[in-house]
Amino acid sequence: MFPGATASRADAAYVVVGAPLDISTTFRPGTRFGPERIRRFARPFDDYDRRTDLRFSDCSVHDYGDVRAWDDAAEYLAWLSGELRDVVRDDAVPLLLGGEHTVTAAGVEAVSPEVFVCLDAHLDLREAYDGNEYSHATVTRRILDGTGGEDGDHAGGADDDGAANEAVAAVAAVDEEVVLGARTGSPAEWDRAEADDVTVVAPEDVADFDLAAHLDGRSAYLSVDVDAADPGFAPGTGTPEPFGLEPREMRDVVRTVAPRAAGFDVVEVNDRDDGQAASLAAKLCREFVFAHADS
Template sequence: MFPGAVTDRTDAEYAVVGAPLDVSTTFQPGTRFGPRLLEHVAEAFSDYDQHTGQQFTDLNVYDHGPIRPGDDAAEFLDFLRGTVWDYRQDGTVPLLVGGEHTVTVGALRGIEPDVYVCLDAHLDLRESYNGNPLSHATVTHHALDIVDRVVLLGARAGGKAGWERAERDERVTVVPPEDVPSWEPSFDSEDAYLSVDIDAADPGFAPGTGTPEPFGLDPQTMHRVVRTVAPHCVGFDTVEVNDRDDGQAATLAAKLLRAFVFAHADG
């Protein structure tokens, strides 16, 4: 159980859903351990949030538990889509804990938000990678089939075709790492979905991720973005945490998940 997620399903305003999919990681696998790692490190966190004066245990957070993937990613995403859709119909905000970034596709299909906001080192605009159309490198490509626009915060890696697509597609906004601290969102009453790929952080802060990229964001900047975007959101995830560090990536991800809940509940 995610620490502090003590509410019953019928009273839930937020639902933590484990999504330990780990089938397409191209460098360092281990995202299947992400949900478990976040639960472990969050045990040490204070229940109280000094920014909003709230207690996490008072915010009606429910722990759905993990959805165990099989060998078929498409089947897993379809099941995840149905789970997220059920929560959306009940007015409950799903909080996905990955797992590789591919799980975001299932959540977006279940929620169908207007805007996809993503903290990420990578563009993820490939139509397929290594012959796999559901690779973690295709998430933004799939998002553009669902949402009206995409905002990528901290992106600093991608193939030539991806950068060219981002340049010509007016629905895509890429904010480079150096501009993220001053970035301010504008949603015009749109529903947003926020995804935190932990590799948006510089690997000096969060080395436990599948495809680390130097010259990334610091935790304070990511925290500000999460707290700023959260009040506009109908869903959230944190993804790409693996077990290849001493808990730095998991600790940052768990803190950002809680920051999302505190800011959303206060918004």
């Protein structure tokens, strides 16, 4: 259980859901251990938050546990989005613990925000990666362009029946993506990022970017890929990329977006360090709850 997540499901304002998907990680797998590792490295934190004068255990957080993953990403996303929609229907905010970044598509589908805000080292705007349209490297493209619609059309060529089609038809496009901390991508991804529905803020510009003004009251979903941090701070991730953000810069983004957000996730934590990535992920999750509850 996430420390301090003591509320019952019926009384919860926030619901922690683990999503240990680990099938497309490119270089260093291990995200299947992410959700439980995040919970474990949250144990040293004090219950009380001085800035907001709140106790985490008083914020009505419930830990639902993990939604067991299997090896069909599209099918799993369809199932996971259903679980998260139940949370939203109960007027609670889903707190999704990954797992690879692919799981974010389920969170966005459940929440249906106007803006997708993402802390990430990578653009994740590929159409496919190694022939796979449901990959940690394509998740933002799936969210941004949408993979479904009223007519049931979708990118990907899945059969017209079956769970895969249900999954791809579920995700509707958001109005805009704001990716903070991106510092790498393919030429095609950078070309896609030039479109009006994408705003990319380089790591060195994040601290001075007026994110609150940019959101302008629009509803948001916030995704934190832990590799947005410089790997010196969070080495336990699948695709580390130097010259990244400092933890305080990530914290400030979380505090800014949280009051405007209807959903949150933190993803791409694995077991390849001594807990630095998991500790950062857990702290950012708590920062989201404190900032949201205090708004």
